Amino acid sequence: MNDTKILKGNIIFTKNPKEFTVIKNGYVFIESGKVKKIDIKISQEYKDCTVIDYGNKLIIPGFVDLHFHAPQYANLGLGMDKQLLEWLEEYAFPEEAKFKDKEYATKIYKKVIKEIWRQGTTRIAVFGSIHKEATKILLDLFIKSGIGAFVGKVNMDRNSPDFLREESEQSIKDTEEIAAEYFNKSKLVKPIITPRFVPSCTSEVMKGIGDISRKYNIPVQSHLSENISEIEWVKELYPESLDYADVYNQFGLFGQQPTVMSHCIYSTDREMELMRTNGVIAVHCPNSNLNVATGIMPVRNFIEKGITVGLGSDISGGHKISIANVMNVSVQMSKVKWLQSNKKYTPLSTSEVFYMGTKGGGEFFGKVGSFEEGYEFDALIIDDSSLGEVNRDIEERLQRFIYIGDDRNIVARYVAGNKIDEPEL
Amino acid sequence: MNDTKILKGNIIFTKNPKEFTVIKNGYVFIESGKVKKIDIKISQEYKDCTVIDYGNKLIIPGFVDLHFHAPQYANLGLGMDKQLLEWLEEYAFPEEAKFKDKEYATKIYKKVIKEIWRQGTTRIAVFGSIHKEATKILLDLFIKSGIGAFVGKVNMDRNSPDFLREESEQSIKDTEEIAAEYFNKSKLVKPIITPRFVPSCTSEVMKGIGDISRKYNIPVQSHLSENISEIEWVKELYPESLDYADVYNQFGLFGQQPTVMSHCIYSTDREMELMRTNGVIAVHCPNSNLNVATGIMPVRNFIEKGITVGLGSDISGGHKISIANVMNVSVQMSKVKWLQSNKKYTPLSTSEVFYMGTKGGGEFFGKVGSFEEGYEFDALIIDDSSLGEVNRDIEERLQRFIYIGDDRNIVARYVAGNKIDEPEL
Known part of the structure; x- marks a missing residue:
């Protein structure tokens, strides 16, 4: 009992997307880093425990960001007048190429992590660059930070600019080196298999990294159905595939290990059914989708089909690291979708987007994103007294x-x- | 010459929407509050003038907000799961009713103005409430602040809740009292005629305040074509009118004096033609339009038709006071409109939205929102060193x-x- 940590404040979280659970002036009891219980009083057995009293402040689950390109951080807020391909060529790729330089990588990645911390993200799935050394630097810095992270070395061995393309064999070899070195190094920070997207990886690499994923039990992240021409391109590259998702699936990269797929704006019913069956999490990145003008994900449709949806900042296609901002924009976009769909897709509620940015995305990290018993205690303390009346x-x-x-x-x-x-x- | 104030920094503004004018390490020369010229050096004749050196910072025109409900400020960020009518009834109206109390009005309006200042808005058109005394308080506080403002006592004498409805005669009388007292009191702060919108004003009031507008040369602000059911309602109330705008026009409230009309989401071609002919400025309020789920204004269409477009935060239907945020959301929404319209309406560029939030909206205040010769010098100094590389x-x-x-x-x-x-x- 003496090990138990107790926090006091206004506790609010989402067990399910439909409603908030609120305990005003409540106590959350934490044992071995996990939530033991929530109560409105401290019973006798806990009377000797330390209580951290946050007064009238809010205690909420930490934010979960399921899509973030760490080496694009220096481009934050830049290139916002460009469309996807232009933006990749002029902004994203040249910047990512700089991460060949370990010193530059160290400098930028330190800033990235501090900013992720500042914005209240406590768990994150990040893309690194193709560079093995820079990716290891990113892994090590996350370990040092205390933030929970899946960190991926990106694979790109075709259809990529010369300055940002790997040899197939080396790509697989580097991926395995990181997997072997990090799969069991830290409890909170792990490697993740990260093909950039289907067009940038040969079948050889897709197969190779699929094998690594299986061998080391390592999860997978990538992009899926972000825009129409990309989907057509995938169809040209794999004419026999049933759809975009089917390609990942053939290589064991679609739910064989826990998998997150970003964007899913133009997913077909079959693709969505495969996501549901394989337990693949869809990641909604509304800021990025708006900035590079790809479209609006029909989030309501995914929810109705029983697919878990998380949120992503998608830095730097998205410009805001704050998942609170992504929640707010998700609600706004769902209202556009509601109007567009002739009121077919009901707008998302605040509790639904909050769930997506905490417990929904948190699912990818285990029992994360809620204050139910057994959940890891990830939390933010919010002092909202500067925002208006707190009564x-x-x-x-x-x-x-x-x-x-x-x-x-x-x-x-x-x-x-x-x-x-x-x-x- | 000795009265000339000189500021040094990286000067950037929009003479026209198509491009930025940039003077790196330039000087702006200010005489009697107005821009005299911009130069890259200080000539002999100015050698004795004081130079304020802002180093590598940016010097940009101050932000212009053309739509803001000051008495809704305490609701900022609340009620965001509601649609327009629900939101009015549960949030906006009950809050506005509190401004019958002068003490409450003083307390909240002080906060409002400080926050407007903080967010870099230097000129603003605001709606007050129906209350004469509270509106005078708002006018006086703006005068004290140094911010430029048009401040309107709202008229509502029908189709409004009992606790927020005026008698017609009193409504006109109070409006005239404020007009007479303030039309010439301050250079920067003036009254503005503010029928809430057509359905909330009887023809008697519309005629009365139209007369006041003409008598005192006072500009006009209101809402126009925000959603479909509102437009149908106006048609029911004025079955003989050609459209929504025509009703305002009949009463001399549509460009007979300088006029701003907010939202314009569903304006017809005829309505837009009348706006162009009468020089009525359209106000784009994307955050509000998203939050209360009314739609997306086809801004490109207005621009192509030669109608001036400004930006509005529309607090508290909109949640962000920052016009920089409204600019960014305007670009995002124009991309949605581009996709929706099958690429008919080209997305807005950064220079276009910047123009709308400075010189476009500034037109309503005279020569405001640019650094061209003769423009009043409204400016913000931006230190962006925390945002990334400044080189x-x-x-x-x-x-x-x-x-x-x-x-x-x-x-x-x-x-x-x-x-x-x-x-x-």
């Missing part, structure tokens, strides 16, 4: 933070039960 | 500020040549 419903205060708050309102961050301060990297 | 194109740095910056990056604000510090109200 209001806790739900309203949370919504207000999501819409108008920012990093200044996040006064403490916990990952797996540990308070993590600004990382000294 | 980049000035245009890119401005875009980055628009996408990922916030009030922390605004280090000084000027209105009509005067530096204005945080208002002490």
Whole structure:
């Protein structure tokens, strides 16, 4: 009992997408980094435990970001007048190529992680670049930070610019080296198999990294059905495939290990059925979809089909690291979709987007993103006193933070039960 | 010459929507609050003038917000799961009714103005409430602040809740009292005629306030064609009218004096033609349109037809006071419109939305929103060193500020040549 950590405050989270669970002036009991229980009082047996009293502040689950290109960080907010391909060629690829240089990688990745911390993201799935050394630097820095992360060395051995293309064999070899070195090194930070997307990987590499995923039990992340011409391109490359998802699936990269697929704007019913069957998580990245003008994901359709949906900042196609901002834009876009679909797809509610950005995406990391018993205690402490009257419903205060708050309102961050301060990297 | 104020920095603004004018390490010369010229050096005749050196920072025109409901400020970020009518009934109207109380009005309006200042808005058109005293308080506080503002007492004498409805005669009388008292009191702060929208005003009031507008040369602001059922309602109330705009026009409230009309999502060709002919400015409020799920204004269509478009935060239907945020969301929404329209409406560029949020909207205030000769010097000094590498194109740095910056990056604000510090109200 003496090991138990107790936090007091206004506790709010989503067990399910339909509603918030709110415990005003409640206590959350944490044992070995996990939530033991939530209560409105401290019973006798816990009377000797330390209580950290956050007063009238909010205690919410930490944010989960399922899509982030770490080596694009220096481009944040740049190239926003470009469309996808132009933007890749002029902004994303040249910047990623710089990560051949370990010193540059170290400099930028330190900044990336500090900013992820600042914005309240406690778990993240990130793309690195094709560079083995830079990816290891990113893994090591995340380990040092205390943030939970899946970090992927990107595979690209075709249809990529000369300065950002690997030899197939080397691509597989480097991926395996990282897998072997990191699959069991840290509890919170792990490698992830990361083909950039189907067109940038030969079948040889797809097969090779599929094998590595299986061999080391390593999850998978990639892009899926982001825009029409990309889907046509995949069809040209694999004319016998049933659809885009089918290609990943053939190589054991579609749910054979836990898998997240970003965008899914133009997914077919069959593709979605395969996602559901294989337990693949769809990642909604509305800011990026808007900035590079690819479209709006029909999130409601995915939810109705029983597919788990998480949120992604998709830095730097997306410009905002804050998952609170991604939640708010997700609601806004769902309203556009509602109008577009002749009111077929009901708008997403605040609890639904909050669920996606915490427990929904958290599923990818295990029992993460909720304060139910047994969940790892990832949390943010929100001081919203600068945002208006605090004598209001806790739900309203949370919504207000999501819409108008920012990093200044996040006064403490916990990952797996540990308070993590600004990382000294 | 000795009265001339000179500012040095990276000067960027939009003479026209198509492109930025950039003077790297330039000087802006200000005489009697107005821009005299911009140069890359200080000639002999100015050698004794004071130079304020902003180093590598950006000097940009101040932001212009053409639509803002000041008495809804306390609702910022609340009620965002509601649609327009629900939201009005549950959030907007009950809050506005509180402004019968002068003490409450004083408390909230002080906060509103400080926040407007903080977010870099230097000129604003605001709706008050129906209350004469509260509106005078708002006018007086704006005068004290140094921010340029048109402030309107709202007229509502029908189809409004009992607690927020005026008697027709009183509504006209109160409007005239404010007009007479304030039309010539301040150079920067003026009254504006503000029928809430057609359904909330009887013909008697519409005629009365149209007369006041003409008598005192006072501009007009209102809502236009925000959603389909509203338009149908107007048609029921005025079955003989040609369209929504025609009703305002009949009463001399549509460009007879300078006029801004917010939303214009579903404007017909005839309505738009009338706007062009009468010089009515359309106000794009994308955040609000998304939050209350009304639709996306076809801004490109307005621009092509030669109608001036400005931007509005539409607090608190919109949740962000920052016009930089409204610019960024305007670009995003124009991309949705581009996709929706089968690529008919080209997306808005950064320079186009910047123009709308400075010189476009600034037109309503005279020569405002640009650094061309004779323009009143309204400016923001932007320190973007926290946003990434500053050794980049000035245009890119401005875009980055628009996408990922916030009030922390605004280090000084000027209105009509005067530096204005945080208002002490």
